[in-house]
Amino acid sequence: KAGVTQTPRYLIKTRGQQVTLSCSPISGHRSVSWYQQTPGQGLQFLFEYFSETQRNKGNFPGRFSGRQFSNSRSEMNVSTLELGDSALYLCASSLVIGQGASGYTFGSGTRLTVV
Amino acid sequence: QQQVKQSPQSLIVQKGGISIINCAYENTAFDYFPWYQQFPGKGPALLIAIRPDVSEKKEGRFTISFNKSAKQFSLHIMDSQPGDSATYFCAATTNNAGNMLTFGGGTRLMVKP
Numbered sequence: 001k002a003g004v005t006q007t008p009r010y011l012i013k014t015r016g017q018q019v020t021l022s023c024s025p026i027s028g029h030r031s032v033s034w035y036q037q038t039p040g041q042g043l044q045f046l047f048e049y050f051s052e053t054q055r056n057k058g059n060f061p062g063r064f065s066g067r068q069f070s071n072s073r074s075e076m077n078v079s080t081l082e083l084g085d086s087a088l089y090l091c092a093s094s095l096v097i098g099q100g101a102s103g104y105t106f107g108s109g110t111r112l113t114v115v
Numbered sequence: 116q117q118q119v120k121q122s123p124q125s126l127i128v129q130k131g132g133i134s135i136i137n138c139a140y141e142n143t144a145f146d147y148f149p150w151y152q153q154f155p156g157k158g159p160a161l162l163i164a165i166r167p168d169v170s171e172k173k174e175g176r177f178t179i180s181f182n183k184s185a186k187q188f189s190l191h192i193m194d195s196q197p198g199d200s201a202t203y204f205c206a207a208t209t210n211n212a213g214n215m216l217t218f219g220g221g222t223r224l225m226v227k228p
């Protein structure tokens with residue numbers, strides 16, 4: 001079966017712009033989470049959605065937002081981009097929520113570069 | 116605040132050797148401890164996981180040892196192979212945190228032929 005699909009794979013944006021990243025979860029998965037991966041900070045949790053509702057949010061500024069659609073696909077948006085937002089953004093999906101991420105499957109990520 | 120500390124940051128092991136990666140956590144509410152393996156250009160993939168009611172879990176060449184009183188857990192890779200060369204992350208979560216994971220800083224493993 002198809003895995004978690006993230007688009008685009010690579011993105012270059014200019015400081016001050018905004019960007020939208022997309023994630024299509026595994027068919028049937030209703031929970032989608034987003035993580036930011038950088039060499040300095042490692043993997044950090046951004047937010048999690050289940051049935052179109054944000055269930056958890058990490059410690060990121062309000063410039064980072066997300067949403068989930070009725071078909072479980074999710075998007076995350078970063079406004080007023082800063083150089084420090086350059087990172088690999090990873091999406092993970094699972095069938096259910098609250099079981100310790102035992103069914104987590106990650107996508108290959110979107111590499112965002114802010115210049 | 117880094118709640119999961121991972122060491123070493125990098126590790127070089129000869130083929131056939133044992134790779135050992137250690138993690139320590141602070142939050143005693145954590146009740147699920149997975150390990151992820153990440154290859155360049157790919158997302159992390161679940162390798163093996165343990166809950167605190169057992170002290171050890173083995174799957175093939177991969178073993179997790181868990182010490183609840185010390186709040187530490189470790190990954191052992193037996194008979195390490197060049198194909199195991201990747202970055203390994205420990206993580207932790209609580210049952211009431213949804214699927215939110217707190218990751219360690221990662222260990223870059225290189226297995227020399």
